[in-house]
Amino acid sequence: MKRYLEYLIEWIIKGCGFISAFIVLMIVLFLFKEGISFLNSSPLEKNYGLFVSVNNPVRKLTDLQIKNIFDKKITNWSQLGWRNDSIRTIDINNIESIFTKEQLGTNYEYLSICINHYIDSIPGTLAFFSERLLSISSGTKEIEVDKISLWSFLSGEEWFPTAKPASIMGTLPLLLGTLIVSFFAILFALPLGLAASIYLAEIADERIRKILKPIIELLSGIPSVVYGFFGLVVIVPFLQRVFHLAVGETALAGSILLAIMALPTIITVSEDAIRTCPRAMKEASLALGASHWQTIWKVILPYASSGITAASILGIGRAIGETMAVLMVTGNAATIPHGLLQPVRTIPATIAAELGEAPYGGLHFKSLFALACMLFLITMLTNIIAERISAKRKLS
Amino acid sequence: MKLSNLFLLSALLIISCTNSNQDKKNADSKSIQLKGSDTVLPLGQKAAEAFMKMHADVSITVVGGGSGTGITALMDGNTDIAMASRDLKGEEKLKFQEKQMNLEIKTIAVDALAVIIHPENKVEKLTREQLEKIFTGEITNWKDLGGDDAKIVVYSRENSSGTYEFFKEHVMSKKNYASSVLNMPATGAIVQSVSQTKGAIGYIGLAYMSPEVKAVHVSYDEGKTFVAPSIASAKDKSYPISRPLYYIYDVKKTEKVKSYIDYCLSAEGQKLVQDVGYIPLM
Amino acid sequence: MLAFPKNIDQIKMRNQRIMFWIARGISYSIIAILILILFFILKRGIGVINWEFFSTMPKEGMTKGGILPAIIGTLYLVAGSMIIAFPIGMLSGIYVNEYAREGQVKRFIKLMTNNLAGVPSIVFGLFGMALFVNQLNFGASILAGSLTLALLALPLIIRTTEESLKAVDNTFRHASYALGASKLYTIRKVVVPIAFPNIITGLILGIGRVSGETAPILFTVAAYFLPRLPNSVFDQCMALPYHLYVISTSGTDIETSRPIAYGTAVVLIAIVLFVNLLANFLRNYFSRKVKMK
Numbered sequence: 022m023k024r025y026l027e028y029l030i031e032w033i034i035k036g037c038g039f040i041s042a043f044i045v046l047m048i049v050l051f052l053f054k055e056g057i058s059f060l061n062s063s064p065l066e067k068n069y070g071l072f073v074s075v076n077n078p079v080r081k082l083t084d085l086q087i088k089n090i091f092d093k094k095i096t097n098w099s100q101l102g103w104r105n106d107s108i109r110t111i112d113i114n115n116i117e118s119i120f121t122k123e124q125l126g127t128n129y130e131y132l133s134i135c136i137n138h139y140i141d142s143i144p145g146t147l148a149f150f151s152e153r154l155l156s157i158s159s160g161t162k163e164i165e166v167d168k169i170s171l172w173s174f175l176s177g178e179e180w181f182p183t184a185k186p187a188s189i190m191g192t193l194p195l196l197l198g199t200l201i202v203s204f205f206a207i208l209f210a211l212p213l214g215l216a217a218s219i220y221l222a223e224i225a226d227e228r229i230r231k232i233l234k235p236i237i238e239l240l241s242g243i244p245s246v247v248y249g250f251f252g253l254v255v256i257v258p259f260l261q262r263v264f265h266l267a268v269g270e271t272a273l274a275g276s277i278l279l280a281i282m283a284l285p286t287i288i289t290v291s292e293d294a295i296r297t298c299p300r301a302m303k304e305a306s307l308a309l310g311a312s313h314w315q316t317i318w319k320v321i322l323p324y325a326s327s328g329i330t331a332a333s334i335l336g337i338g339r340a341i342g343e344t345m346a347v348l349m350v351t352g353n354a355a356t357i358p359h360g361l362l363q364p365v366r367t368i369p370a371t372i373a374a375e376l377g378e379a380p381y382g383g384l385h386f387k388s389l390f391a392l393a394c395m396l397f398l399i400t401m402l403t404n405i406i407a408e409r410i411s412a413k414r415k416l417s
Numbered sequence: 418m419k420l421s422n423l424f425l426l427s428a429l430l431i432i433s434c435t436n437s438n439q440d441k442k443n444a445d446s447k448s449i450q451l452k453g454s455d456t457v458l459p460l461g462q463k464a465a466e467a468f469m470k471m472h473a474d475v476s477i478t479v480v481g482g483g484s485g486t487g488i489t490a491l492m493d494g495n496t497d498i499a500m501a502s503r504d505l506k507g508e509e510k511l512k513f514q515e516k517q518m519n520l521e522i523k524t525i526a527v528d529a530l531a532v533i534i535h536p537e538n539k540v541e542k543l544t545r546e547q548l549e550k551i552f553t554g555e556i557t558n559w560k561d562l563g564g565d566d567a568k569i570v571v572y573s574r575e576n577s578s579g580t581y582e583f584f585k586e587h588v589m590s591k592k593n594y595a596s597s598v599l600n601m602p603a604t605g606a607i608v609q610s611v612s613q614t615k616g617a618i619g620y621i622g623l624a625y626m627s628p629e630v631k632a633v634h635v636s637y638d639e640g641k642t643f644v645a646p647s648i649a650s651a652k653d654k655s656y657p658i659s660r661p662l663y664y665i666y667d668v669k670k671t672e673k674v675k676s677y678i679d680y681c682l683s684a685e686g687q688k689l690v691q692d693v694g695y696i697p698l699m
Numbered sequence: 700m701l702a703f704p705k706n707i708d709q710i711k712m713r714n715q716r717i718m719f720w721i722a723r724g725i726s727y728s729i730i731a732i733l734i735l736i737l738f739f740i741l742k743r744g745i746g747v748i749n750w751e752f753f754s755t756m757p758k759e760g761m762t763k764g765g766i767l768p769a770i771i772g773t774l775y776l777v778a779g780s781m782i783i784a785f786p787i788g789m790l791s792g793i794y795v796n797e798y799a800r801e802g803q804v805k806r807f808i809k810l811m812t813n814n815l816a817g818v819p820s821i822v823f824g825l826f827g828m829a830l831f832v833n834q835l836n837f838g839a840s841i842l843a844g845s846l847t848l849a850l851l852a853l854p855l856i857i858r859t860t861e862e863s864l865k866a867v868d869n870t871f872r873h874a875s876y877a878l879g880a881s882k883l884y885t886i887r888k889v890v891v892p893i894a895f896p897n898i899i900t901g902l903i904l905g906i907g908r909v910s911g912e913t914a915p916i917l918f919t920v921a922a923y924f925l926p927r928l929p930n931s932v933f934d935q936c937m938a939l940p941y942h943l944y945v946i947s948t949s950g951t952d953i954e955t956s957r958p959i960a961y962g963t964a965v966v967l968i969a970i971v972l973f974v975n976l977l978a979n980f981l982r983n984y985f986s987r988k989v990k991m992k
Binding site for chain 1: 711712714715718719721722723725726729730732733734736737739740786787788790791793794795798799807808810811812813814815816817818819820821822823824825826829830834850853854857858859862865866868881882883884897900904907908911912913914917918939940943944964967968971972975976979
């Protein structure tokens, strides 16, 4: 009986190990299911199309061209490789300024006729309508729009997910923004955190340590919203003054804030790692005549390196994924960052800010899941790299 | 050993949790749920609080998350009333049609948007055309608008917020924002940023107006008349940038939600609208 | 090689002094920054803290009254997520350190749990929304929120369990085996009791992290206003971090609700402080007990 119980418990333990590993696969499954499905769909609203006259030789438009046309930045067909003729856009919103209610019918039953006629008579027309309302006549053709490809998603330089008629989903600025903010955050935080953890674990008196440690642990509990508000009120104006900037909401503000936020995690975890160094090893080193500092540097730190790597992974994870604080201090402008002193927009901030308003199951919604997939892959990549590094060090 | 005690404890806790499951969701008819736009949130909450004071048997839950969240929840039957600061989008309308749900859309208040700048900025008034050029990135320096030689820093709400869409449609003639525009997650953050950045411009709901920032006078007739945003000017419609706030619900649930919505539209409810800082309908 | 030993010693000691001062300086400046932030919050929030603040419902559009439902909600979420995450996390940690043999499987599991640790909280939020709220149809509820938060805390608990088991000297295990104890018995009676104080640290860190997270609960459980306390795991609830986020960002009367926002932050910090003190106390208590044995 007892043996069976033991057997059972051992199986439960093993089961838990596998469940934990399995969760990651579940996340992959669910995120990617939503995220991938949006690739290869049209950036236009579902069932909508762009229509022009058959005489128009333009067959294809990119999402950026469409945006520029409707923003009146492209106003002439000659810019798109046709004759010199101005582009007239017509859609459901301005249709009533062109046709009367009687012409269109109460339920838009004559809309098709009106539009086809309009396109026939004014060849420079670009019409944007639902395919349900508009049946195409012989004088009209539909323009092809590039489908969203993985490449355009990753390399696009503009992020206008709610642009009409075609959403523009280029994630390059978001990706670079995320990377620049978290990279510098960890660059600031790691040396500081390491120094502090060495101090706490090896140098400080037990008495001082007992005071400092709870304070640091306590600070990992401050909600990120509070950090965000602190950043907005203190750090942002400070940077503005010091660097004489027009805007204080910059990547630097985000990095500093994230560094502060990641510090408690890094300090706590690496201090624990340093403490696991066996006493025998330390004493052996000291007995050979090494100073305390040499022991720390040559014996303890190498021993604790895997723990410290773990600390920095946790730190990076927290930095890359930190949402609320970054949302408040980096300005969230979706432009490609050229330096630290510029506003940036990060991926988690984008997800948190946009998910609530995106229609469920729509293109925008799915693109946010795709962003989450990207975020997941980035963190996975950093983990694997960190793993490799610590594995290599153990071998040498 | 401590360990087994711990497991026992957690098992007990789990059991006690599941026990309390059983008395779940009994008085459903008397509980109303509101979900959606963060702009409407404070209003819905205040009205709910006042309403429940009069009707002790009704309980009203108010949940935020954004207009999209609320409308989705309405679609799935997870909420009774969706709060929205924007109209239904095309895809959403289609989905409601597929589900054969007939919606009632009630305007419960009006929100006016004030365009704000740093109080030390000399510029007092702007036309709609100028605003369009500022937010699309065509004008980038205050000296082109009669101010000092300083870079314009444009603050906007997040690209998914109802406010963002509204401003784009009614001020920028549907053109897209410049991508260098700074998007702030919340109106409070815009006020904070504009108050500490000299070259800043942004837009906020009138309710958020604070003495730390200055509202510009806006003209929609190419500079003939400029109007300052205020509750009075929004009420008589002389201030041009204002938008309705909605409660959306399924016609089938009218009976359940009617008394609450009627209360919101009553004189008393509209007084709350004014207290919160929005513009009452009457 | 043949330099004067005295000189080497002097250099050694000088270096040590310099490095120690740098480490000390950095530590104190970090503490100073952190205390500055803490002071910044306390100064603004301490004024509203009184018994009424803890024990009453919010009033007048969140500008007055207390935060009772948010406190209760956070307690539910913390308890719910820990009930799920702590046993699973601890057993997984035991599995990884004690059972899994070196090789592909162990490497795979370690890689996976490490990856889980790096997954950003907003991704957990999205996952929770896709799986628990929509797929399993729990709706936005305490159950969905607790499960999401449990996933978030899981890697933390696994990792600390693993590290603290690793720190248990192998001689203990060998001694136990030599006395004829089985593997499970050794783990139960020798290894885990020694490591328990440190395992508790993982639980504490988990509680600290879970109680302050906003992003995972945003779409899985959080409610802005509830007229009553939740009475089942399928209800939504209010939670402190979300409450803080939402009243400091939305709400038109930011100035009047600001004290409440800071007060909420103070309460959150107080919870974390309390939990940490408890952890320290438990840690000392257990380690003394182990030593006495």
